[in-house]
Amino acid sequence: NDLVLQPGTFRVRGDIIEIFPAYEELAVRIELFGDNIEKIYTFHPLTGEMKREFDDYWIYPAKHFVTTxxxxxxxxxxxxxxxxxxxxxxxxxxxxxxxxRLEQRTLYDLEMMAELGYCSGIENYSRHLEGRKEGERPSTLIDFFxxxxxxFADESHVSVPQIRAMYNGDRSRKxxxxEHGFRLPSALDNRPMKFDEFEEAVNQVIxxxxxxxxxxxxxxEGEIVEQIIRPTGxxxxxxVIRKTRGQI
Structure with a gap:
């Protein structure tokens, strides 16, 4: 966008690149000298006032779901x-x-994807966008480890049953x-991992x-480390046990 710098857009003017991340309130200006970066700093997108200079700057995607x-x-x-x-x-x-209901909603989503590249609730089409097979495990943060x-599974007596329950709760809702025509059946594959999939994805657990x-x-298998003394001391x-009678 060479005219108005809006969140999620960038513009190039000569040796200056200006980027306005969708998740920030300030824009970023990159000043070049030939092929080298000379200066990086944030500035107010309306006033142009320089705010802070950086040695490096991480820029994340303008949209959550990016594909060709x-x-x-x-x-x-x-x-x-x-x-x-x-x-x-x-x-x-x-x-x-x-x-x-299903035809109207889905055709509208397809029209939005064709025109804008995305639509509201696009995550429900993630199976098709990622090219996964029906029932195939979704990608998670664990895949990047x-x-x-x-x-470390903290309070595992609570967290482990929650991992078991996530898939069933999500599937029941979807x-x-x-069934009522709000989503295609493929929306069921936009889901958490099943418990057996979680077990296959992790190797070492405490x-x-x-x-x-x-x-x-x-x-x-019986190998338990018992913590007797709390690290905080x-x-x-x-x-204190109190009677419930007479408290109100």
Missing amino acids: RENLNRAMGKIRVELSERLKHLRNEGLLLEAQ PNDFLL MTLV YVSATPGNYELEQT LIDPDI
Whole structure:
């Protein structure tokens, strides 16, 4: 954008590059001398007032979901195929309202993707955008860790059951949306990992808990490190028992 510098855009004027990250209130100006960067600093996008100079600056994507136009067109083609199959199924079942709702919403999303490159709720089409197969595990932050990373599961008697419950809770909510024509069935693949997928993704785990569950005890095979003294030196507080009668 050579005229107005708006969040999520950049412009180039001679040897000056100006970037306005979508997640910041200040813009960034990069001054070049030939092929070398001479100065990097933030400035107010309206007044142009210089705020702070940097030796280096990290710039993140302007949008959360970034893909090429070729991949987007391929994904849109698969979405149309899935939509056609789903509409046929709904109409055969006599669910005409659900079919109309799904067709209207999905065609609007496809139009937005074609014109703008994204749409509201685009994460529900992530299976098509990433080229994953139906039911295939989604990408997570764990995929970016090295193979020998060490995971600490704090309060594991609570966190481990939560990992188990995440997939079922997410699927239950989205099944309602799919059944009533708010989303395509592929939205079910925009999900957390299943517990067995989580187990395959992690290698070394330390479970930290005062009351470990059966799962943690089975995984450690009896190798337990007991912490007797708290590192802070604090002792357990005194317990005071009061009657409930007469408190209100």
